[in-house]
Amino acid sequence: MIVDAPPAPARRRAPVGTVLCWVAAAPTAAWATVRLVGLDRGPLVQALAFTPYVAGWSVLALALTLALRRWWPAAVAALAAVALLGVVVPRALAQPQPAVTGPTIRLLTANLLAGAADASTLVELVRRHRVDVLTVQEFTPDAQAALDRAGLDRLLPYRQLNAQDGTPGSGLYSRWPIGEVGVRDNRGGWGFSQAYGTLAVPGGPPVRVESAHPSAPYALDQVGAWRADLVAQPPATPGGGLRILAGDFNSTLDHGPLRALLRTGYVDAADATGTGLTGTWGPYDGDLIPPVTIDHVLIDRRIAADDVAVFDLPGSDHRPVLATLRLPAA
Known part of the structure; x- marks a missing residue:
């Protein structure tokens, strides 16, 4: 009687999509933390000047994680995007002004x-x-x-x-x-x-x-x-x-x-x-x-x-x- 050999264990494929999502989401989360906490020290001082551009990237990072259905990276990306957009977007919105009648x-x-x-x-x-x-x-x-x-x-x-x-x-x-x-x-x-x-x-x-x-x-x-x-x-x-x-x-x-x-x-x-x-x-x-x-x-x-x-x-x-x-x- 011939007994079939057990199938070889499936080779675990590297979670490329998950890694990609974390690579996109983690830097924006770190940037949001630095900005909100106010850690402008050393080289971070120059870097923080570009926060509006990172806020734009945070939206792309969130879109990527959602498209690939990686929910933990998506949650982190969402928090980072909300934080960064929350401090940047108001600069593009006019605010109420004091009612003054002077020159x-x-x-x-x-x-x-x-x-x-x-x-x-x-x-x-x-x-x-x-x-x-x-x-x-x-x-x-x-x-x-x-x-x-x-x-x-x-x-x-x-x-x-x-x-x-x-x-x-x-x-x-x-x-x-x-x-x-x-x-x-x-x-x-x-x-x-x-x-x-x-x-x-x-x-x-x-x-x-x-x-x-x-x-x-x-x-x-x-x-x-x-x-x-x-x-x-x-x-x-x-x-x-x-x-x-x-x-x-x-x-x-x-x-x-x-x-x-x-x-x-x-x-x-x-x-x-x-x-x-x-x-x-x-x-x-x-x-x-x-x-x-x-x-x-x-x-x-x-x-x-x-x-x-x-x-x-x-x-x-x-x-x-x-x-x-x-x-x-x-």
């Missing part, structure tokens, strides 16, 4: 890349959009002269300027008189300065405006200086005068120190108007680095933000930000 201010801020930005383009933006207040960073003596040659001295005759060679300089220009002027020197990184003054706005209360420029976390040994400069930024004064900080913060809304500054009583004007995902820093020289939003106009929460627009500025790696604001009545 309108059109404020433009621009980083001039060590004075290399095209002065005529910037002055044309001021002229075309009837800008009332301009804050500039990386402001040099050559840039100051070029702006005046292009006619800025006639458009915005009042000023508090701290032009310096290289990147430390800053400036504040205004259509209206400026009082209580000064310059704040940041201690970290390149020692960026911040010109400030109090505007006498016709029909409105006095407004303290400062050209903000904390240190950049461009290297690991600069992260401490970056954090220190952000912590040292002047807080809002909800029980006192109105403040506006406008400039290159070298931070996005996904960085904890900037969010802490907002909690003192500021509102990000772009976030408030639903334009908070518009990139303001490239670089735009062909590098495969997507734009991120590090230039901001932070306004006292008693000020209404009507509109925010972003423009190109030849010669600079930043894009100017124009905020149309309404003040409380005087």
